[in-house]
Amino acid sequence: MAQSLSVLDGWCRSYGPVFSVKLATQSVIVLNSPEYVQKLLGSTDSNHFDKGYAYAALKPYWKDGLVVSTGAKWKHHRRLLDKNMFSYKTLLGHMRIFNEDATLLVRSLGDNGGELIHELLKSASHNSIMKATLGKQVDFASSENGEMSLFEICLRAKQMIVKKVANPWLLFEPIWRLHPLSKVEDNISKLAWKYIRSYVAADDTDSIEENNNFPLKQELLAAGVSIEGVVEETATLLTAGSETTEIELQLLFYMLALHPQHQELCRNEIDALFGNKEESHLEYQELTQLKYLEMCLNETLRLFPAIFLIMRSLKAPLRLADDLELGVGTQVCMYFPGIHKNPEIYPNPEEFRPDRFSPEESQQRDQYAYLPFSAGPRKCIGFKFAIMQMMCITAQVLRHYVISTTGTIEDIKLLPFVTLTLETPLKFEFQRRKHIPLL
Numbered sequence: 382m383a384q385s386l387s388v389l390d391g392w393c394r395s396y397g398p399v400f401s402v403k404l405a406t407q408s409v410i411v412l413n414s415p416e417y418v419q420k421l422l423g424s425t426d427s428n429h430f431d432k433g434y435a436y437a438a439l440k441p442y443w444k445d446g447l448v449v450s451t452g453a454k455w456k457h458h459r460r461l462l463d464k465n466m467f468s469y470k471t472l473l474g475h476m477r478i479f480n481e482d483a484t485l486l487v488r489s490l491g492d493n494g495g496e497l498i499h500e501l502l503k504s505a506s507h508n509s510i511m512k513a514t515l516g517k518q519v520d521f522a523s524s525e526n527g528e529m530s531l532f533e534i535c536l537r538a539k540q541m542i543v544k545k546v547a548n549p550w551l552l553f554e555p556i557w558r559l560h561p562l563s564k565v566e567d568n569i570s571k572l573a574w575k576y577i578r579s580y581v582a583a584d585d586t587d588s589i590e591e592n593n594n595f596p597l598k599q600e601l602l603a604a605g606v607s608i609e610g611v612v613e614e615t616a617t618l619l620t621a622g623s624e625t626t627e628i629e630l631q632l633l634f635y636m637l638a639l640h641p642q643h644q645e646l647c648r649n650e651i652d653a654l655f656g657n658k659e660e661s662h663l664e665y666q667e668l669t670q671l672k673y674l675e676m677c678l679n680e681t682l683r684l685f686p687a688i689f690l691i692m693r694s695l696k697a698p699l700r701l702a703d704d705l706e707l708g709v710g711t712q713v714c715m716y717f718p719g720i721h722k723n724p725e726i727y728p729n730p731e732e733f734r735p736d737r738f739s740p741e742e743s744q745q746r747d748q749y750a751y752l753p754f755s756a757g758p759r760k761c762i763g764f765k766f767a768i769m770q771m772m773c774i775t776a777q778v779l780r781h782y783v784i785s786t787t788g789t790i791e792d793i794k795l796l797p798f799v800t801l802t803l804e805t806p807l808k809f810e811f812q813r814r815k816h817i818p819l820l
């Protein structure tokens with residue numbers, strides 16, 4: 382599977398702004414320039430919104446949740462979530478959650494936290510999305526009666542999804558039914574939905590955290606969403622919104638460990654922000670002052686976008702140029718690293734250079750040349766939530782620890798498992814800054 386990323390990189394370098402490839406049984410058009418990608422992602426025609434054939438593999442786990450739904454249902458649910466869970470006011474309230482989980486992570490690290498960091502980041506990411514969505518914390522790693530935990534289910538689900546996408550004939554249900562893995566998928570998807578339904582259905586008001594800003598179930602039910610719709614959106618948010626954050630935080634920490642000069646610039650900025658401030662928690666307005674840290678995060682997302690590929694299926698023609706139109710039924714793929722590592726857009730694209738995201742450089746670049754969360758009407762709904770969470774956690778960690786590694790850039794081994802996934806956890810060392818009191 383790791384080879385497929387190298388193949389995609391090579392195609393993008395060799396074949397230019399638009400090209401056709403054969404993926405097993407499917408012919409796919411790849412858009413590989415900001416101008417062409419904007420034509421599709423920036424389109425407001427709902428006939429350009431449908432996801433490509435590969436997303437059928439997600440249906441057993443997300444059913445008709447926001448990522449895969451279309452039409453009036455998608456529009457209605459997107460508006461409800463934008464208005465409530467991801468509104469500016471609610472995001473400000475979520476800073477309390479981000480600070481709590483950052484504090485717990487900092488306290489748990491210790492001087493030997495390098496071996497545990499991937500588990501601590503995973504826990505912090507899951508805890509935040511759980512508390513923001515359900516208003517309470519649920520342990521993803523716990524299981525019942527010897528059954529798989531939700532952590533384990535997510536891992537197995539990714540393996541199933543990749544198997545089907547890599548072999549598109551398995552997306553045809555009668556053929557998939559003949560495969561022995563179909564029974565495994567049935568079991569893990571049923572177990573996943575049992576867990577999610579129990580989280581949503583539980584009437585445990587006493588465990589809802591005080592000042593929770595988004596009681597998801599109550600808001601969606603009040604707006605006329607069925608209980609099944611609530612379960613779908615909860616499943617989508619919990620699974621899509623946690624793992625990507627954990628992976629990106631590992632990669633950000635690693636890039637800062639490999640480039641201590643950039644790490645120190647981030648830390649100077651953080652120390653200046655805290656100053657003599659007695660309160661250890663960060664507010665949103667303070668996060669916005671951490672400009673260099675934000676540049677480092679953006680550069681990490683450019684190099685390693687967790688959402689590395691998306692697909693659309695056209696229900697209406699799409700004109701890319703006067704002499705180039707894609708017809709109805711065309712399967713269109715956008716592989717974001719192909720744009721993110723285009724040397725004509727980003728000179729020396731493999732280098733970690735945060736100043737690419739200075740205001741001056743950013744203003745000179747096409748807005749569709751940077752797509753870590755996609756773009757347009759179907760842009761990742763939780764991108765602000767993710768950025769705020771990653772900024773808050775990183776700021777608190779850098780305030781209390783110096784991150785180092787004995788590894789190299791070659792130790793980053795990525796797999797295309799639905800999102801970019803680290804083949805093995807990265808190795809870190811965390812040295813406590815003794816003069817900074819623990820939170």
